[in-house]
Structures are given as structure tokens and as C-alpha cells.
Amino acid sequence: MGEIIVITSGKGGVGKTTAAANIGAGLALRGYKAALVDADIGLRNLDVVLGLENRIVYDLVDVAHGHCRLKQALIKDKRFEGLHLLPAAQTKDKTAVKPEQMREICLQLSEEFDYVIIDCPAGIEQGFRNAVAGAEKAIVITTPEVSAVRDADRVIGLLEAAELREPKLVINRLRPKMVRQGNMMNIEDIIDILAVDLLGVIPEDEKIIVTTNKGDPVIQDERSLSGEAFRNITRRILGEPVPLMDLERNGNFFLRLRRMVGLG
Amino acid sequence: MATDPGQVRADPRVRGAEENQTVLIQRTLRSGQSIFYPGNVVVLGDVNPGAQVAATGDVIVVGALRGTVHAGAGGDEAAVVIAFRLEPTQLRIAEHVSRPPAGMVPAGQPEVARVRDGVISIGAFSGAGERQGTVARALVPYDLEAESDSEK
Numbered sequence A: 001m002g003e004i005i006v007i008t009s010g011k012g013g014v015g016k017t018t019a020a021a022n023i024g025a026g027l028a029l030r031g032y033k034a035a036l037v038d039a040d041i042g043l044r045n046l047d048v049v050l051g052l053e054n055r056i057v058y059d060l061v062d063v064a065h066g067h068c069r070l071k072q073a074l075i076k077d078k079r080f081e082g083l084h085l086l087p088a089a090q091t092k093d094k095t096a097v098k099p100e101q102m103r104e105i106c107l108q109l110s111e112e113f114d115y116v117i118i119d120c121p122a123g124i125e126q127g128f129r130n131a132v133a134g135a136e137k138a139i140v141i142t143t144p145e146v147s148a149v150r151d152a153d154r155v156i157g158l159l160e161a162a163e164l165r166e167p168k169l170v171i172n173r174l175r176p177k178m179v180r181q182g183n184m185m186n187i188e189d190i191i192d193i194l195a196v197d198l199l200g201v202i203p204e205d206e207k208i209i210v211t212t213n214k215g216d217p218v219i220q221d222e223r224s225l226s227g228e229a230f231r232n233i234t235r236r237i238l239g240e241p242v243p244l245m246d247l248e249r250n251g252n253f254f255l256r257l258r259r260m261v262g263l264g
Numbered sequence B: 001m002a003t004d005p006g007q008v009r010a011d012p013r014v015r016g017a018e019e020n021q022t023v024l025i026q027r028t029l030r031s032g033q034s035i036f037y038p039g040n041v042v043v044l045g046d047v048n049p050g051a052q053v054a055a056t057g058d059v060i061v062v063g064a065l066r067g068t069v070h071a072g073a074g075g076d077e078a079a080v081v082i083a084f085r086l087e088p089t090q091l092r093i094a095e096h097v098s099r100p101p102a103g104m105v106p107a108g109q110p111e112v113a114r115v116r117d118g119v120i121s122i123g124a125f126s127g128a129g130e131r132q133g134t135v136a137r138a139l140v141p142y143d144l145e146a147e148s149d150s151e152k
């Protein structure tokens, strides 16, 4: 039986879909079978981020309502051996699926896949309840902003109430320079409030925007800091102890290096 | 002379022991979570921003208090709020409402908030000796009706 992990945040736009795509690809690159489930019915994105939109025939709602078999709706990502996507429906809304149906689908997927990763919609309403219904573990994403941390805290409370204990935290879009200048919350501030284990920190990186627009997860980019951050997160999910990388030093080092070779 | 039960009741150190019960909250209260209890509340964890605790008696937070707490919610002016790290969004005791002044630095030690001279003040908490202790800083009273801060 595989592990079922939901990626959630409360606040919108903090990087859930980006993380789901990269962690899924990362697990596949390490030789594991991973199924990504897009639970954001009505606002699906994961297919686009993975460049798989044009291959959708059936979706999550079709599976829930028995219009097709689970196998028929799963899209195989040919670039990453072992990675599959169960897309969301775009023309329906969150009420088109019930928590029990999600649980059933996730369980079924976990029989065949080592990891089932659920991309949760923003908010704490029905879409959230659906997304967490089938999950056994949770990854909470936040950015270093007070409002995002507040929403992450709210969500951790709701996860605890749903018996999803000990969620892991990912801090996204950190800007070491702003932290150093005292203009952005630092990692310690955030952990101090949320009191959960840190799974990883992803720096602000324009490569994410470039790769997202191309439908190519940044984790493949050997030279990008954010790609390295996602590779580290993947390894930690697999249980390897990987120290936090020093974003600041690396960042400065890269900048200096780029300037030295005349690229900066 | 036998102890007069009325005396016990009047003793501030055992206030709450008779008429009030104490509830233990053995977890961190996160944003959106709230507790109301007709008695004293002890939180063995943090009270995060966006969380709320209201009690008719005292509130003790064995952790960081960053949310909103209302002690003496039934009107008890003698109620206190004690926290290992007292950095509340807002504090209320009985009818008094206050918030920390802007830029207040955490004391780095347990503190107690109580009403003194009609103002919620906080000072170092050091067990029994605290009652004679000096008040370090006054919080900013918040006039709810006028919705304007007296600090301005």
C-alpha cells in the first residue's frame, strides 16, 4: 500500500500545485510510482503545469460518478517513468465529488502506486474537505508572509481535527536577501508559530515561472536552486536525512559566479 | 481560631479554587480555534494569532500567548493572565481591553497581566513574589466604543 499525501495551504497561490508537480516528478525520477490527484475541481492547474492538458479525456468527477474506470482517467507522463495524473474536471465545481468518493479513489490508487499526492484547492471549504478525506499525511505550504502563515496555522488546526497529525511544512518563495534585511519573516519565526517539522525551503526563483509556463517541472533543472530544493524535499519524503541547504550562501555564490563569468 | 471559610475565599492566592473549576487544554490553540470556560484555563501549549481564549477566571498559558485572551470575562477585575511568552494580539480583563504598544519587545521571561489603577499592566512573573513585584509596562487601553486608540 502506498502513502497518500495531501498538499495544502489554506491561502491561495502559495505554491501547492507547483510543489505537487515537482514532488511527483521527483519521486518518479527516483524510481517510484507516483499518482498526482488534482482535487481543484473547477480551477484545475496541475495538468497545465505538467504540460498534459491536451491528453485529458476523463477526469476525477467521471471516476467518482462511475462514468469511466480509474485506469482510463489516469494520464501517463511519458517524460517521467512512473508518474501519472488524475486530472480534475474543469466544468464542474467542488460539490461534484463527495469526501467518501475521494477516499475510495485514493485508496484504490494507493494499491498500485507508491505515492499518491493530492493537490488541494485553496480555502477550507468542501474542496479542502474532499482533498484531505483520503489522505494519511499532509504537507502544508506557506510563504514567509504573515497572512499565509496565519492561514497555514488555521489549516494545521483543521488537519489535526481531521486526525491528520504531524503535518510537514514547506516554506516557499523565501528571499534570503529580504530576510537578511529584516523585511521578511525568517524560517525560525515561522516554525516558532506553526510548531511543525520543516520538510524544506524553496527560494523565490524565476525559473519556476519559466518552467511552469513550459509545462516542465523545475526539478529537472540541475542548476536551479529551486530544483535542488525540490530534489531535497523528495529525498526527505523518502526518509533520507538531508540537511537544509544554505539558500543565502548558495544564492550569493551563484550571483557572484554569474557576475564573474559575465552573465549577471 | 478556626479558619473562616470566607477568609479562604477572600485570599487572592486561592481565588477561584471554590467557585471556579480549572480546565487544562493540552495542545496549542491555532488560528480560528477558541475556548470559552466558566472558570480558569491553563493552556499547555501556545495560543497562536487568530486563536481566542475567554475565561471567567484566570488564564495561564504555558507557552507563547500571541492570540487574544479574555480573563475575568464575567467581570472579575482581579483576574490575571500569565504566559511564558506574553505577546498577545489583544488582552482583555473584565471590562478592560488593551493591546501591546507598537514595537513592544518580548520580555524573554514569564509575565503576568493584571488590572492596576484601571489599566491592564504587565510585569515579570516570578511565582509568589510576583504579587509584590513592580509593574514593568502598561498596555495601551483600547476604547472599543470610540474605536480609537488612546495612544494616538
Ligand SMILES: Nc1ncnc2c1ncn2[C@@H]1O[C@H](COP(=O)(O)OP(=O)(O)OP(=O)(O)O)[C@@H](O)[C@H]1O
Pocket (backbone or CB within 6 Å): A009, A011, A012, A013, A014, A015, A016, A017, A018, A019, A040, A045, A120, A121, A122, A172, A173, A174, A202, A203, A204, A205, A206, A208, A209, A212, A226
Ligand atoms: N518559489 C517560487 N518562485 C517564484 N514563483 C513561484 C514560486 N512558487 C510558486 N511560484 C509561482 O506562484 C504562482 C502560484 O503557484 P501555484 O499555482 O503552485 O500555487 P497554488 O497554491 O497551487 O495556487 P492555488 O491556490 O490557486 O491552487 C505560480 O505562478 C507559480 O509559478
Ligand SMILES: [Mg+2]
Pocket (backbone or CB within 6 Å): A016, A017, A018, A040, A045, A119, A120, A121
Ligand atoms: Mg493550485
